[in-house]
Amino acid sequence: MSMAAVLQLSKTDLPEMEFPEDSDIFQLIWCPEEHDDEFGCGPYAKACWRRRQDLRDSVGQPAIEHNRYAEWSNVPRECRLFPERITENPPITDPALLAEVNAWLADNAQHDMEVMQLPPETRAWAYEGVFAESPGSKVGGFVSYVQEEYTPLCIFDASTEHLLTLSSGDGEAGHRWAPSDIPRDSSGNAQCHLVRRSDTCFGDCGSVYIFICRKCSNWPVYALMQCC
Template sequence: MARTTPPRPLEVETLFPEVAGCRKTAVRLHPRLGDPSARDSSLGGPVLWPISEPWPHCDDDHPRTAFSPPGEGPIPLVPVLQLFAADVPDLAFPSGTDLLQVLWCPFDHEDGYVPCPEIHWRDGSLDDLRPADPPRPTGAHNDYLPDPCVLHPERVTDYPNWDLPDEVADALEARFEELEEETGWSYWYHLSVSDGVKIGGYPTWTQEPDWPACPACSVRMEHLLTISSSEFDGGSWRTWLPIEDTPATGTIWDLPYEQRTKIQSPPGLMLGDMGGIYLFECVSCPDRPFAYRSDCS
């Protein structure tokens, strides 16, 4: 079943033409529990892997937290996201590739105290790709091990919230407040940045932005994707809850907890107390350098 974000309740660019130049396209992936194969785009599902390439491991030192490895030695990474170009045509794949894979170490790292991700761009037509059978890391917490989900990609429009230029935010502050008082709709929560796991658009920051610069050329990196703890939260659900998941009566918060969490947080991830991990890349450099950031609510 497709997932459809409701139309915004108000015409953003009519009310606030100042934000029109900041418009970006995002692709909400809408993961839902399922049984994807290794040849499907998925979150937390099985992935293809070259026969000739050893499964990657993490050799980093890990801080002592509740999500620390129970012992010593290299830790096998876990598959997080696999995307085929045919399913996300809005994503600019490097030349000669049509498959993006995201893996991470499922233990806290010093940088953000969240899992440490890595990305792989591949040619999905290569003959040596086979369904992987990676070892499972011992002692990893379920919060960092996504449950297998099928994806329902949907193009949406993003407008910046935390990333709105200061001069624009200052000029619009009074009008934003007036709109919320008159209609109950908040630009920041309901009209700007889309929630959930997504490609492109703006990061769904829960704290102040922290854009990385490319270590090679010093240019600010582009947002590649967001892996979020939830599809929506208590402040944003009215505009980011898909139409197909909207209860016939009452609201999403009237559903039993287990039923609601299958809609709100299908992969079962909890990153920094309902936060997210944001992946960035430099599209100016031929080797597409990669970086990540994280935050919590």
């Protein structure tokens, strides 16, 4: 099984993220093949918790078979990561409550929608569109499921928790969730094509959710892929 490097995070950049004792670097790798298991079909993921002082400049052989996987859409293109903190709200699954919240926003949040340059035709469903959970790539937060809600159990039937989400196209939600330093056009849409991104696409423009079990001693992770 060949593994591809996907993501590296530093405890210095993300002090809110829980790391095992005596580690300060998190690395996510996975096999780009689609693996069928009880969680569905998606990449096989593995977490590596390391100490910065143990890392070396030379990593030896490439982590993937470039002639086989390099052009695959679930192998990220190398790029730098600039974490940015956001505020999001939990999803609302009760249709009656969701309608009530959207009605309140229509009466009380018009100024916010104007500032965000939110198109008028989208304001009727503003909560799930711009005020609830972010659909993009993120660490922690609320899971923005593409399909039905599902939290996997680990192989020992212990509960897991959402660690991070990787979204197709890096989650370029035009008006609300794009990074603050990305240029926008006259309508407020983020011009994400102007920056170097990972250029991932999971299934039919879906997302990969990484869940972690901290009850197991090695803190294993599990990948759940959902797409339209």
